Amino acid sequence: MSGGELRRSISGVLTAVGIAGRAAPWVLTGHVLSSVLAGAVPVVAAWLTKLVLDRVSGAGTRSGELIALACALAAAGVVAVLTSGAVRYLAGELGRRVNLLARDRLYTATERMRGLTQLERPSFRDRLRLAQQHSQTGPTLIVDAAVGGAQSALTLAGFLGSLATLSPMVTAVAMVAAIPALLAEVQLSRRRAAMLSGISPTERRDFFYTDLMTSLDAAKETRLLGLGPLFRARMLTELSKANSRRRGVDRREFGTQALLGLLAAVVTGGGLIWAVAAAGRGELTVGDIAVFAAAVAGVQTALAALVGRVGTAHGALLLFEHYREVTGAEPDLPEPACPRPVPTLRSGIEFRDVWFRYGEDQPWVLRGVDLHIPFGGSLALVGHNGAGKSTLVKLLCRFYDPTRGAVLWDGIDLRDLPVAEFRRHLGAVFQDFMRYELTASENIALGDVDGARELAPEVAPRTREAARRAGIHDTLAGLPRGYDTMLSRMFVDEKDKASPDTGVLLSGGQWQRLALARCFLRDRRDLLILDEPTSGLDAEAEHEIHTGLAEHRAGRTSVLISHRLGAVRDAGKIAVLAGGRVAEVGSHDELLAADGVYARLFRLQASGYAPAGEPA
Numbered sequence: 001m002s003g004g005e006l007r008r009s010i011s012g013v014l015t016a017v018g019i020a021g022r023a024a025p026w027v028l029t030g031h032v033l034s035s036v037l038a039g040a041v042p043v044v045a046a047w048l049t050k051l052v053l054d055r056v057s058g059a060g061t062r063s064g065e066l067i068a069l070a071c072a073l074a075a076a077g078v079v080a081v082l083t084s085g086a087v088r089y090l091a092g093e094l095g096r097r098v099n100l101l102a103r104d105r106l107y108t109a110t111e112r113m114r115g116l117t118q119l120e121r122p123s124f125r126d127r128l129r130l131a132q133q134h135s136q137t138g139p140t141l142i143v144d145a146a147v148g149g150a151q152s153a154l155t156l157a158g159f160l161g162s163l164a165t166l167s168p169m170v171t172a173v174a175m176v177a178a179i180p181a182l183l184a185e186v187q188l189s190r191r192r193a194a195m196l197s198g199i200s201p202t203e204r205r206d207f208f209y210t211d212l213m214t215s216l217d218a219a220k221e222t223r224l225l226g227l228g229p230l231f232r233a234r235m236l237t238e239l240s241k242a243n244s245r246r247r248g249v250d251r252r253e254f255g256t257q258a259l260l261g262l263l264a265a266v267v268t269g270g271g272l273i274w275a276v277a278a279a280g281r282g283e284l285t286v287g288d289i290a291v292f293a294a295a296v297a298g299v300q301t302a303l304a305a306l307v308g309r310v311g312t313a314h315g316a317l318l319l320f321e322h323y324r325e326v327t328g329a330e331p332d333l334p335e336p337a338c339p340r341p342v343p344t345l346r347s348g349i350e351f352r353d354v355w356f357r358y359g360e361d362q363p364w365v366l367r368g369v370d371l372h373i374p375f376g377g378s379l380a381l382v383g384h385n386g387a388g389k390s391t392l393v394k395l396l397c398r399f400y401d402p403t404r405g406a407v408l409w410d411g412i413d414l415r416d417l418p419v420a421e422f423r424r425h426l427g428a429v430f431q432d433f434m435r436y437e438l439t440a441s442e443n444i445a446l447g448d449v450d451g452a453r454e455l456a457p458e459v460a461p462r463t464r465e466a467a468r469r470a471g472i473h474d475t476l477a478g479l480p481r482g483y484d485t486m487l488s489r490m491f492v493d494e495k496d497k498a499s500p501d502t503g504v505l506l507s508g509g510q511w512q513r514l515a516l517a518r519c520f521l522r523d524r525r526d527l528l529i530l531d532e533p534t535s536g537l538d539a540e541a542e543h544e545i546h547t548g549l550a551e552h553r554a555g556r557t558s559v560l561i562s563h564r565l566g567a568v569r570d571a572g573k574i575a576v577l578a579g580g581r582v583a584e585v586g587s588h589d590e591l592l593a594a595d596g597v598y599a600r601l602f603r604l605q606a607s608g609y610a611p612a613g614e615p616a
């Protein structure tokens, strides 16, 4: 083990013990004490047995002394049973509490990732998945291995001490025989950890195909296109790849452990032959033989446990590194050194020569966008697929920082504002809005939570008002349990299965209205962002929503993205994105008069609605 690795391991153990100490100090103390006791009891029992046997085989032993020894031996047995139960219970309890705290820390850390860059990076996703897996077991395994290791070490020291009084030579051989076992375990755990990291992308693809085959969202396409056999084959290929790497490590482990077992058997057998020969020469008593047999077996068992625990701890530590990396990672969006208070919008938002690409190896999406969104005005963004409209909106929400240029909020660079506070000034409906498998009322109320740990009951009346404005109130009120109806069939209990009240599914357009209602709950925000808010609605509903939105937006600053140009014509200003820049900007009438891209697109769409043969 290199110096760096040793330092990392020590710091990993300290982190894990720190988490355990923080999560459950008394349980940890109890666990350590009961483990120490459990480690000492076998040695004490072996010596008591020796004393009993020597007294029984010797002459002139008082029966009172024998009874006292027998009672002590029985008490040691009781303590052994109680401590092993206590160790198991306390280890379980410690694991549960550690899991709670470790998960809390992990997800607090992921919340510090306020942008999207890290989450989109495959290497970070792999690390996060391993961290998620090992946040549950890692710290507990390490603490368990440390405490269990201390217990085994105590037993080992006791029995080695016992052996040393009988034969220093056998003791030395037993100790030397432990060295290859220790080294082999460390090597094996290193290989296992490397293998687990190595198969992470394979496992991610395996999960992806597994999920596709059972996902409700994908079900229509996978069934219609008959994709099941293809995805099943791909899933099995990925699984076979992962299995083959696991098999390699398992085989090596099997071979190594068989060799180590053989070595242990030779040492034990040799020691026993020596003891019996020594007893034959009268050098050892019956009690000595009993202690010797117990010590040889005890040394082997304790050594195997110790070596196993070192291996477990080492493997867990290597994987726990992923957890430590994620929890210690810097936020992906740098927080300003001297954050400025976020002012209520008064003059407007400006994109000043904004250039953006998703990565250094990716093409430019925005190439010098200059755009002003005036306070109280409505801006519509239009353009072909892939023109960069949603990207512009994501920059506006500061999910990414511009690669060059700046986005200014009342003249202040967004990078100088604390991001969480800044986002409190925004309301948004995204193209790929969320469908939360919660109740209808929760689906709306989530729009106004702002860091609270539970939904505030006083939001309920406002959720109804928001639903009314999104034109979904009647639908929700008419559900079996009204607003308290679960919008999912995923969490139905076995006993509730027959009852339709337990969960309902909404149509795509109804979900979209719900997302709008969630956004309306934030209507007191400075900026409203609507990215294709009505793409799933029928023509009548779309008209109704847009009329409502136009009224709602009046006097508020808003950005609307829509491919349906009829929906954007009322916007105060329309910007056409093309080639990564703002190609045209103006009101509907101005752009029609300019007879550019917008005018062409508008006429094209309008002609689709005009009766055949009539000009639009």
Ligand SMILES: Nc1ncnc2c1ncn2[C@@H]1O[C@H](COP(=O)(O)OP(=O)(O)OP(=O)(O)O)[C@@H](O)[C@H]1O
Binding pocket: 120, 358, 362, 365, 383, 384, 385, 386, 387, 388, 389, 390, 391, 392
């Ligand atoms: N997370 C991402 N990582 C890498 N590239 C991306 C990402 N999101 C979008 N892109 C790319 O950026 C370009 C602009 O995408 P964007 O979604 O902003 O376009 P859009 O104008 O909103 O398109 P649409 O009208 O189809 O919604 C596209 O070429 C797309 O492939």
